[in-house]
Amino acid sequence: MSTILSITDLRKSYAGGFEALKGVSLDIEEGEILALLGPNGAGKTTLISTVCGITTATSGSVKVAGHCIQQEFRAAREMIGLVPQEINLEPFETVWNTVRFSRGLFGKPRNDALLQDILTKLSLWDKRNSQVKELSGGMKRRVLIAKALSHEPRVLFLDEPSAGVDVELRKDMWDVVRELRQSGVTIILTTHYIEEAEAMADRVGVIAKGEILLVEEKSDLMARMGKKELEVMLTEPISDVPASLAAHGLRIGPQGRSLIYTYDVKAERTGITTLLNDVAAAGLVLSDVSTRQSSLEDIFVDLVKGEPS
Numbered sequence: 001m002s003t004i005l006s007i008t009d010l011r012k013s014y015a016g017g018f019e020a021l022k023g024v025s026l027d028i029e030e031g032e033i034l035a036l037l038g039p040n041g042a043g044k045t046t047l048i049s050t051v052c053g054i055t056t057a058t059s060g061s062v063k064v065a066g067h068c069i070q071q072e073f074r075a076a077r078e079m080i081g082l083v084p085q086e087i088n089l090e091p092f093e094t095v096w097n098t099v100r101f102s103r104g105l106f107g108k109p110r111n112d113a114l115l116q117d118i119l120t121k122l123s124l125w126d127k128r129n130s131q132v133k134e135l136s137g138g139m140k141r142r143v144l145i146a147k148a149l150s151h152e153p154r155v156l157f158l159d160e161p162s163a164g165v166d167v168e169l170r171k172d173m174w175d176v177v178r179e180l181r182q183s184g185v186t187i188i189l190t191t192h193y194i195e196e197a198e199a200m201a202d203r204v205g206v207i208a209k210g211e212i213l214l215v216e217e218k219s220d221l222m223a224r225m226g227k228k229e230l231e232v233m234l235t236e237p238i239s240d241v242p243a244s245l246a247a248h249g250l251r252i253g254p255q256g257r258s259l260i261y262t263y264d265v266k267a268e269r270t271g272i273t274t275l276l277n278d279v280a281a282a283g284l285v286l287s288d289v290s291t292r293q294s295s296l297e298d299i300f301v302d303l304v305k306g307e308p309s
């Protein structure tokens with residue numbers, strides 16, 4: 001695979017000095033679906049707008065298929081399709097004209113066969129002569145996607161594709177996105193639904209307070225979900241894991257008051273007995289123990305809270 005989008009140390013401060021992006025670096029591989037998860041105000045929309053050249057970066061660089069978004073705006077922008085969060089369509093225009101004009105805006109020659117194909121894939125062909133205002137909310141979202149695809153971009157950004165969409169339509173949207181990927185389009189979507197990232201993404205990135213906290217293969221993240229955690233509460237807080245316990249791969253819990261041991265539930269030997277013996281031998285006194293299943297949601301919440309993990 002080759003890198004289609006390369007973001008390097010991207011910073012954005014808004015007028016007034018608020019720093020919405022604090023040095024974001026991210027490489028996107030051609031043909032992948034990357035879900036960018038983050039709470040409200042994390043900087044997801046700012047990142048997309050800056051990458052698409054709608055907002056100017058304070059510093060850093062963005063290259064789309066080798067073209068710099070600042071110095072080679074037209075060449076870079078042509079590679080990108082953007083599906084915004086808000087529905088910003090002309091209500092009295094027909095579906096057909098909406099996509100046709102959008103292609104024209106990019107200076108692309110008329111290609112009715114291509115537009116027919118896009119509308120068919122998005123189940124909008126029957127609606128091509130309808131005015132946008134006659135369509136349901138879910139269909140309007142599909143028109144936004146058709147519009148974003150009309151100039152044949154290689155990278156498609158979907159900003160909160162299922163915001164305000166009911167569960168059934170959300171699943172439909174997931175199918176549409178997977179099909180688009182089959183046709184070779186690279187997709188970056190933002191969401192605050194973990195479920196959505198799980199359903200679609202190849203890789204998951206977590207962003208909070210303008211920083212990328214993690215980018216990982218979804219399958220690796222999911223593998224972690226098959227793990228259980230044993231938390232050993234201590235009577236006295238500690239600042240470091242004793243050297244004699246290093247082999248157990250422990251983490252220190254909040255305020256140093258516990259040790260957290262992750263183990264595979266399906267493993268024949270969990271290693272718990274040895275661990276507890278070694279903890280006692282290290283002179284640590286236990287006040288309690290508990291176990292819990294870790295989930296992608298836990299990982300996300302921990303990261304976003306910025307607590308030690």
Ligand SMILES: Nc1ncnc2c1ncn2[C@@H]1O[C@H](COP(=O)(O)OP(=O)(O)OP(=O)(O)O)[C@@H](O)[C@H]1O
Pocket residue numbers: 014015018020038039040041042043044045046047192
């Ligand atoms: N034009 C602007 N001027 C000043 N601050 C802004 C501007 N646009 C966004 N911000 C601030 O930048 C931060 C990031 O906003 P952004 O919209 O990128 O977050 P987001 O992750 O997309 O959030 P949401 O999930 O709510 O859409 C927020 O604190 C927001 O208030």
